[in-house]
Amino acid sequence: MRTLVTIISTGLGEDVDISVVPGEWWAFDYESNTITFPLVDLVTAPPEKIIGFLLHEIGHYQVTRLDVKHPTFMRLLSSESLRLLLNTFEDPRATNWMKATLRGRPIF
Numbered sequence: 001m002r003t004l005v006t007i008i009s010t011g012l013g014e015d016v017d018i019s020v021v022p023g024e025w026w027a028f029d030y031e032s033n034t035i036t037f038p039l040v041d042l043v044t045a046p047p048e049k050i051i052g053f054l055l056h057e058i059g060h061y062q063v064t065r066l067d068v069k070h071p072t073f074m075r076l077l078s079s080e081s082l083r084l085l086l087n088t089f090e091d092p093r094a095t096n097w098m099k100a101t102l103r104g105r106p107i108f
Contacts, residue, residue: 018061026053028060031068035061055102059094062101 023036035057041050066073066086076086 026057028057028064030060030064030066033061055098056091056095059096059098060090063093063097064090 017033019032019034021034021036022039025036025038026041027036028034029036035054037050037053041053066077068074068077073086076082
């Protein structure tokens with residue numbers, strides 16, 4: 001299943017340099033080009049849920065661009081609460097991007 005997650009991530013992300021590693025939760029780290037996922041999901045979650053999470057994180061890869069040296073982003077990344085606020089805006093953007101990109105295409 002982990003191999004499948006990696007294949008889907010690199011294929012949909014159009015980048016073979018995306019790493020997929022176990023972590024606390026589903027996330028995309030734009031600095032390291034890494035998707036993390038809770039290992040338990042590979043055993044307990046239905047494939048549709050895993051693909052949904054992957055699509056969302058690939059959406060971040062596709063559209064999230066943060067200039068960590070820009071004062072606005074420096075401020076937003078300076079605390080967990082402000083980072084979560086930034087993520088509040090980026091999450092729908094990532095999901096909407098993937099929905100628009102894959103509109104009318106079967107996932108499998």
